[in-house]
Amino acid sequence: MGNPANLELQFFWWAFIGYSAACLTYIVFLVSGKSKVSATATGLMAVAFVLHTAAMVLRAVVLHRIPLTNMFEYINLFAWFAAVFYFAVLYLYRWQIVGAFICPVIFMLMVAGSLLPKDVEMQLVPALQSYWLKIHVTVAALGEAAFVVAFAANILYFIKNGLSPDSPFSQRLPDLRKLDQLSYKAITVGYPLFTVGALFAGAIWAEQAWGSFWSWDPKEVGSLIVWLVFTAYLHARLVKGWSGTRAAVLSSIGFLCTVLTFLANLFLKGLHSYG
């Protein structure tokens, strides 16, 4: 038996390799269009996902708590939820090609994770010793992972929209209207979760720990920007009837803000600088 702490990192690297292999296979699929290739890619994703799950469970066992307290753990959770949504989309829509665009985002998250310090912190600083931490981080990551799906659908929309409808690649892509719908649906799943998880649970926790719901900390403001952009998106879509390219551009801006805010810890100081 190996030491579970080392084993956990081994699983992380195996999952990393699994996601990379799935990503490469998807690229081959995009070029070749053979359904066998995409089935292989999906299989690789499933294997990587199982390994990734094992890595997270092992880390939880080592730590005796859910691992959600530094950027490495948070990025892992984000990538894991994105993979969950990947399988949900696959199950609901049977669109292998959407997977081909969610997978690279997961892969990039794993790359970012692999560059971060992975030490286990047995003891949390006092401010992090709260159950609101678990609610805040988990629900926020779930919401952000839903935005990944919307982003993948947007990218496909832009590609399909830019290609001539007769090109063989374009014919392999789902219908424009359906991509537009998928993007919107993913946001209607992500937006409430993000609002409640990132903003509300965070505010309640801040009030418990520091006595103030809101402190205009850079990461708080970043999350607010994400919320403002998606709020504008929903109003434009539901009331002004925006759809298609305009809507996809706005929601992609929202996703980019999400990624920047997510990574804000790495270059901004403030209440969220825990590593």
Add this chain to the structure above:
Amino acid sequence: MAKKTSWFEFLGSVRFAIFLLIILTVVSLVGIVIPQDLPDGQYIHQWGRLLSRILLPLGVTHVFTTPWFYLLLGLLSLNILVCAVLKLWKKMDNALKFRFLPSSQELSQFKHSFSFKTSGNEAAVKDALQGYLKKGSYAFSAQESAGAVQIAASRGKLKEIGSLLFHVSIVIIFIGGLVAKLGGYSYLSELSNGASAVVRERDFRVKSDGFKLERNNDGSVKSFKTNLSLIRFDNSVIVNKIIEVNSPLAYEGIRFYQSSYGEEPDAVENATLKISGPGIDTVSGPSVESVPFDAPAAWEKSGCTVRLLRFVPDFMIDMATHEVSSRSDKPENPALNVVLLKGKDTLFSHWVFLKYPDMHSEKEKYRVQFLDYTPLYYTGIEVRKNPGVPFIWAGILFMTFGIFCMFYVAKRNLWIFIEKKEGGEAVVSLAGSSNREHAGFDMEFDRIKTEVEQFVLKGGK
């Protein structure tokens, strides 16, 4: 002639809402890109005089507390309230009412509709259909006109209620913030062990009955807690709680947070000394012991008493007056004034230094070395009155409820006509609408069709 939008309508329009959202996004970006609340000098140094002269008066260095930012939030509140009155209320009111159609001809206007004949009598069919609607948790109402029974049914009213709640809650949260700003306060109260301080606007004091710092093996802080009491002016205790980060004490609208801690500048918890000299040395050499601060302590079995009279963290002496003081509150050069007594004889009375253990005159018979000390901590308590808390909590709860209703509840409306035909037969026609996207409702409506037919045929069983 196109109707001109009135100012009032513009205030409540989505166009205005999106405009405000964009402005708020830009302001927030400024608040992230420009580090906030630094001293003016730093900005001038970075930007140069000319740019600073333009930017500083705009308040870009503290955007979230500028008057124009409050104005923006005020306008957003106004926008939401006007929209709530003009549109959201009406939408919710409509959702709560049953809208009957003028005649069965209208049903064909719907994208989703069907009709079928049944041999059952009208009353039995009506019962069966109502049974179906009940089972599907629809709210419904029936009316009879021109030989036909019409049932209007709906499900998912919570969606519109949720939408109204969600929007109004934003204003409630803003009100909470405003109330906190106008009627609240917060300040840091630094308390030594056993010390107390008056709580603003209240007739009680806050007292520290001891501060405790726990460290991990690697020296990092594990937890810090204060045994905190609120006491009346006659010293009777009102309430007592051990507070720590994430676990404040709340009393009469005031909350006491464990915010910080620090080392006392003029006392220590205890100090470890090494003393040698006639009658003190043991077989193995000089003896080492930990001594509490400012209380006479017996030194092992020597019959001597040690007392730590004074502590300074950063030793400084005035050469003219020989007055000892501390250069700073930082432990740069910690020093202790130690007295060693035997009966009435003073054996040793000098300042000893942690960093210079060998600084003693050779003439001294006794040698005292200052090896280590445990600092005495004071606790930093954030005292906060926030009368906005109930508003903010209410806002968060309503908004959470509202947002899930808005996005996770799908609204459906069904209209059913039962028309009597000759020969005891009846024709059932049904139409439905939903705000769900078409593909989803197509499937659902197919299911409704099969279920309704089966229900009617089986007579509601």
